[in-house]
Amino acid sequence: MLNLDIKTIKNYETWLFDPYFDDATRKEVQGIKGNEEEIEDRFYKDLEFGTGGLRGVIGAGTNRMNIYTVRRATQGLANYIKAQGEKALEKGVVIAYDSRHMSKEFTLEAALVLAGNDIKAYVFESLRPTPELSFAVRHLGAIAGIVVTASHNPPQYNGYKVYWEDGAQIATQLAKEITEEIQLVNDFYKINTMEQQEAERSGLLKSIGEEIDNLYIEAVKTQSLRKDAIAQIGEDFKVVFTPLHGTANIPVRRVLKEIGFKKVLVVPQQELPDPNFSTVAYPNPEEKAAFKLAIDLAKEEDAQLIIGTDPDCDRVGAVVKNKAGEYVVLTGNQTGALLVEYMLSTLKERNALPQNATIVKTIVTSEMGASIAKHYGVDVFNTLTGFKYIGEKIKEYEASGEKTFLFGYEESYGYLAGTYARDKDAVVASMLICEMAAYYHTKGMTLYDGLLALYEKYGYYLEDLKSITLEGKAGMEKIQNTLNTFRENPPQAIGGYKVLALEDYKKQNKLPKADVLKFHLEGDAWLALRPSGTEPKLKFYCGVKANSLEASREKINKMLCAVQEYL
Numbered sequence: 001m002l003n004l005d006i007k008t009i010k011n012y013e014t015w016l017f018d019p020y021f022d023d024a025t026r027k028e029v030q031g032i033k034g035n036e037e038e039i040e041d042r043f044y045k046d047l048e049f050g051t052g053g054l055r056g057v058i059g060a061g062t063n064r065m066n067i068y069t070v071r072r073a074t075q076g077l078a079n080y081i082k083a084q085g086e087k088a089l090e091k092g093v094v095i096a097y098d099s100r101h102m103s104k105e106f107t108l109e110a111a112l113v114l115a116g117n118d119i120k121a122y123v124f125e126s127l128r129p130t131p132e133l134s135f136a137v138r139h140l141g142a143i144a145g146i147v148v149t150a151s152h153n154p155p156q157y158n159g160y161k162v163y164w165e166d167g168a169q170i171a172t173q174l175a176k177e178i179t180e181e182i183q184l185v186n187d188f189y190k191i192n193t194m195e196q197q198e199a200e201r202s203g204l205l206k207s208i209g210e211e212i213d214n215l216y217i218e219a220v221k222t223q224s225l226r227k228d229a230i231a232q233i234g235e236d237f238k239v240v241f242t243p244l245h246g247t248a249n250i251p252v253r254r255v256l257k258e259i260g261f262k263k264v265l266v267v268p269q270q271e272l273p274d275p276n277f278s279t280v281a282y283p284n285p286e287e288k289a290a291f292k293l294a295i296d297l298a299k300e301e302d303a304q305l306i307i308g309t310d311p312d313c314d315r316v317g318a319v320v321k322n323k324a325g326e327y328v329v330l331t332g333n334q335t336g337a338l339l340v341e342y343m344l345s346t347l348k349e350r351n352a353l354p355q356n357a358t359i360v361k362t363i364v365t366s367e368m369g370a371s372i373a374k375h376y377g378v379d380v381f382n383t384l385t386g387f388k389y390i391g392e393k394i395k396e397y398e399a400s401g402e403k404t405f406l407f408g409y410e411e412s413y414g415y416l417a418g419t420y421a422r423d424k425d426a427v428v429a430s431m432l433i434c435e436m437a438a439y440y441h442t443k444g445m446t447l448y449d450g451l452l453a454l455y456e457k458y459g460y461y462l463e464d465l466k467s468i469t470l471e472g473k474a475g476m477e478k479i480q481n482t483l484n485t486f487r488e489n490p491p492q493a494i495g496g497y498k499v500l501a502l503e504d505y506k507k508q509n510k511l512p513k514a515d516v517l518k519f520h521l522e523g524d525a526w527l528a529l530r531p532s533g534t535e536p537k538l539k540f541y542c543g544v545k546a547n548s549l550e551a552s553r554e555k556i557n558k559m560l561c562a563v564q565e566y567l
Helices: 008-019 023-030 036-043 068-081 086-091 103-118 130-140 172-183 196-201 210-221 227-233 249-258 288-301 332-347 368-375 385-402 426-442 449-458 472-488 547-567
Strands: 052-057 093-095 121-122 146-147 156-163 207-209 239-242 264-265 306-310 316-320 325-328 356-361 379-383 404-410 414-417 460-469 497-504 517-521 523-529 537-546
Touching: 008 023, 023 086, 036 472, 052 068, 052 306, 068 086, 068 146, 068 156, 068 172, 068 239, 093 103, 093 130, 103 121, 103 146, 103 156, 103 196, 103 207, 121 130, 130 146, 130 156, 130 210, 130 325, 130 426, 156 172, 196 207, 210 249, 210 426, 227 426, 239 249, 239 426, 249 264, 249 426, 264 288, 264 497, 288 306, 288 316, 288 325, 306 426, 316 332, 316 426, 316 449, 325 356, 332 356, 332 368, 332 404, 332 414, 332 426, 332 449, 332 460, 356 368, 368 379, 385 414, 414 426, 426 449, 449 460, 460 547, 472 517, 472 523, 472 537, 497 547, 523 547, 537 547
Parallel strands: 093 121, 093 146, 121 207, 239 264, 239 306, 356 379, 356 404
Antiparallel strands: 052 156, 146 156, 306 316, 316 325, 404 414, 460 537, 497 517, 517 523, 523 537
16 A cells, blocks of 8 residues: 555454444455455545535445444534534434435435434435425424435445524535534544434424425425316326436325326336336436336326426426427426526416515526516526525515525526425426426427527527536545646637637625536627535536527537537
8 A cells, every 4th residue: 555645544443343333344444455446436535515515426435325324414414503502402403314325324314413412303204205304394394304315326336415593505605514513523433322212202302294295395385386287188298207227216106196287197117216227227217218217107107297206305396298209308507497488478468476576596507597586577697506505585585675586507408497495396396397387288388399489588598418427536636736727828719709808706796606607608608617505516518599499500510519618
């Protein structure tokens, strides 16, 4: 181990020899002896507690998701809660989990550490969607929430997201303070934990389920806008739904049934929870390949609409028929624009649009939704990437009364209508997408027709995203070097379009500082670069606007070719 630094070697040897770690863990660590690259990747650092929490590959090591890193993070969170005083301590923490490997085990470990610190843990009796956790934190008056999930990552990943008492993921400053507490937990032997039976007997471990489910579903249904349209379509309108082996199967089907949809067909091979996500390469509704089985079923049944959710049910994708009768996967930007138009036009028609209404989106989300909002006299606020920033704005508007939050969304298939939750919610989004499709159906249109109508009215907006995956320590360094190169030597033109301005979010004061660059180009085009907050990726986002679909495609292709040259 001559090429490894002292810290990495010390971490490795601790996990190899210390009896605190169970036999299976030490055996796994023993199995990588001599493999310096693997040792470095697992032990060169602690798994980072970022702005959303932990996320990583499951396995033994300080830079992995395992019961020990979960215990450490939970002890740090418990220490932070205790520092807030007795009232915070009494409120408790809600915990939910998804269908991934080790999710249930990590949930129990977190709950027992909380109990060991005299903090009550409300644990869902079985897997639940992430947005229901957000709702439950607010309903139960808890100080915090935890969701054990890695969202749409591949099956070898799991994660641990932390929410605060407003139901939103922890904000930047709060994440920093909790991270500092976690970093102080350097001795596993000093982590407080409790036996499960004792925690249950003392009331510090409490199971929750059906009562919260019912309240959550009722809150979702309050966002329905046109039940009359659903009633009109009768037995003819077919929706194919896939939960992609995750948590959405029960809540999405329930809410669609209760608002009147009678023909919701679930993809049978993907209905039940499966931690291996065995029918897809990647359980992400952003990927067209994830919809293959759903499209096959839709063709058999001649369904009008397909929807699919990610494993923790906070993202949803929609697939619609085009003019040729082919099934087309809408982008998150397209679905978001359709929803903005649907919601605002309906509210305006009913004279129910608040004067101070606001839409919130992220800086890498299409400007089409902003154009639609402007048409209806509705303000738009841009946040950094990550729905927690949208949650922050909801809290801010609620406190000041300055704005009324109507809808928040991001290009990565996350949407929220209303304020009953403070995170993106694929249950409410699935309901609204289906309802919107039913409404267009009553007018003799598909959602694809509706999209074309938006292009004609507001302009042909088009966006795309390219990512490069760079794993390990060397990958992290390369991502940072690439960003620094663009920052220090910015291009004068991209794809043949002159750079008009560069926004460096490390240097601005309007939003929290972030390692993000956004180039504004001539002709309403833009390019943004940012490292992923959840995966070892560098992401390039681009957007254009033109007077026709062909022109916008030509424009975006030039941008993508330029990005490919940089890659």
